[in-house]
Amino acid sequence: MADLPQAFADRMISMLGEEEFELYKASLQKGLRHALRVNTNKISVSDFVKLCPAFLTPVPWCMNGFYYDEDKFAASKHPFYYAGLYYLQEPSAMLPASVLPVEGGDKVLDICAAPGGKSTELLQHIGKTGYLVSNDISASRAKALLKNLEVFGAENMLLTCESPDRISSAFPEYFDKILIDAPCSGEGMFRKSSSMITAWSDDRVKEFSDIQKSILREMVKALKPGGKILYSTCTFNAYEDEQSVEYLLSLDDNLSIDEFPDHSGFVPGNNSWGNTSVKDIEKTKHLFPHKIEGEGHFVSLIKSNAEADGASGVPGFFPKKVKLSEEITDFLGHINKKYDPGRFELLGERLFYVPEGCPEAAGLRILRRGLLFGEQKKKRFEPSQALAMTLGPDTFDNCLVLSADDIRVTKYLHGETIDISAEEAGGKSNGYILICVEGYSLGFGKLSQGVIKNKYLPGWRMM
Numbered sequence: 001m002a003d004l005p006q007a008f009a010d011r012m013i014s015m016l017g018e019e020e021f022e023l024y025k026a027s028l029q030k031g032l033r034h035a036l037r038v039n040t041n042k043i044s045v046s047d048f049v050k051l052c053p054a055f056l057t058p059v060p061w062c063m064n065g066f067y068y069d070e071d072k073f074a075a076s077k078h079p080f081y082y083a084g085l086y087y088l089q090e091p092s093a094m095l096p097a098s099v100l101p102v103e104g105g106d107k108v109l110d111i112c113a114a115p116g117g118k119s120t121e122l123l124q125h126i127g128k129t130g131y132l133v134s135n136d137i138s139a140s141r142a143k144a145l146l147k148n149l150e151v152f153g154a155e156n157m158l159l160t161c162e163s164p165d166r167i168s169s170a171f172p173e174y175f176d177k178i179l180i181d182a183p184c185s186g187e188g189m190f191r192k193s194s195s196m197i198t199a200w201s202d203d204r205v206k207e208f209s210d211i212q213k214s215i216l217r218e219m220v221k222a223l224k225p226g227g228k229i230l231y232s233t234c235t236f237n238a239y240e241d242e243q244s245v246e247y248l249l250s251l252d253d254n255l256s257i258d259e260f261p262d263h264s265g266f267v268p269g270n271n272s273w274g275n276t277s278v279k280d281i282e283k284t285k286h287l288f289p290h291k292i293e294g295e296g297h298f299v300s301l302i303k304s305n306a307e308a309d310g311a312s313g314v315p316g317f318f319p320k321k322v323k324l325s326e327e328i329t330d331f332l333g334h335i336n337k338k339y340d341p342g343r344f345e346l347l348g349e350r351l352f353y354v355p356e357g358c359p360e361a362a363g364l365r366i367l368r369r370g371l372l373f374g375e376q377k378k379k380r381f382e383p384s385q386a387l388a389m390t391l392g393p394d395t396f397d398n399c400l401v402l403s404a405d406d407i408r409v410t411k412y413l414h415g416e417t418i419d420i421s422a423e424e425a426g427g428k429s430n431g432y433i434l435i436c437v438e439g440y441s442l443g444f445g446k447l448s449q450g451v452i453k454n455k456y457l458p459g460w461r462m463m
Helices: 006-016 018-027 045-051 091-099 117-126 139-151 164-170 194-199 202-222 242-250 326-332 407-413
Strands: 034-038 065-068 086-088 107-110 131-135 157-160 175-181 223-233 255-258 285-287 297-304 344-347 350-353 366-369 371-377 380-383 399-402 431-437 440-448 451-454
Touching: 006 018, 034 091, 034 117, 065 091, 086 117, 091 117, 091 175, 091 223, 091 297, 107 117, 117 131, 117 139, 117 175, 131 139, 139 157, 139 366, 164 202, 175 202, 202 223, 202 242, 223 242, 242 255, 242 297, 326 371, 326 380, 407 440
Parallel strands: 107 131, 107 175, 131 157, 175 223, 399 431
Antiparallel strands: 034 065, 034 086, 157 366, 223 297, 255 297, 285 297, 344 350, 350 371, 371 380, 431 440, 440 451
């Protein structure tokens, strides 16, 4: 590991004291703790613990988060990962989305969302009537974000690739909850990445502090009166943490710091570290790697005490009426789920289903609105991988359910053709078949004469 920059070390000593700084330094030599977060939209925590072959230890601050031993469980290669049953996430990074009190029906914004860890958690709380706007300013990162959302079976979401000022202009006083996991100098990630150490400088701290303030200025405009903002970083310094909170509170007199559940090892925010004078700063929390089983993080929950003054002025999205083709109608006959015919949108050959609650978002760069249902080709309909991830044996009438140790699961994930026995094929019709592992969808194949042609999305295949 690279040597710690002297300016960083001096500041950490001033915060922690020399004795505790040595404990912090020693923690950087220890191995990382690996963790996963269960997708409770697909499986309950109790059922997952029974099903998962790994020994799991709970992450204290995340009800669906668990530590695992990477030497004994290759989590990123297991079929359950490809089925979207869990997301691999650094333990401390689970805290922000866990403590933002999202409720069913909420309109939620994740403004710096890539690669998707926090957005996938937020989706688990908004229910069928809520809506998530997941945004990232980087087009390349937003593509990775889209994949993670689709693996998790996202339907009621709008994925945008925009700057914060354009988001706030499109959604004035709209969101019940906003999560800002801000870009930062990354001091909390030094153990995870030596490149973060070599890239660190006081100038970069100042640069990121300015970026954070520019985001906060816009997000206050997008927050509904009475709503809440979760502001977090993966850094330690007060310029990006306590001072950013002080700046946020200065933008609106109706804002104040809210409490969230405390846990052993969490360190309260400290006005003396940043020469701030913020009321209730101790309700914000620092996570240091020598005090908890995870990397560094800072988390603050801010509430608006203003009273809501009526419905939002942001219009909803209503797709143009489309006539579904015979091929699409026939395919829908295989699905045991209700879809409102008026919520389908056809863009060229691509068919989308946009659940009720989606905002208009006119003028924004939209990468995905709702669920990509599939593509209407000449005389045929091809269902999408994203659709497959929202289905299962209880909602699709033609399924092949395999055990996790069946070699055909690995073959399917590699994009290979797989066989089906006469006994397994009994009663199944030729055409699209949903391939499942232990009852959870992996994707589609096409059954014909005892052979299943692979339809697993090439970009998702196991390497």
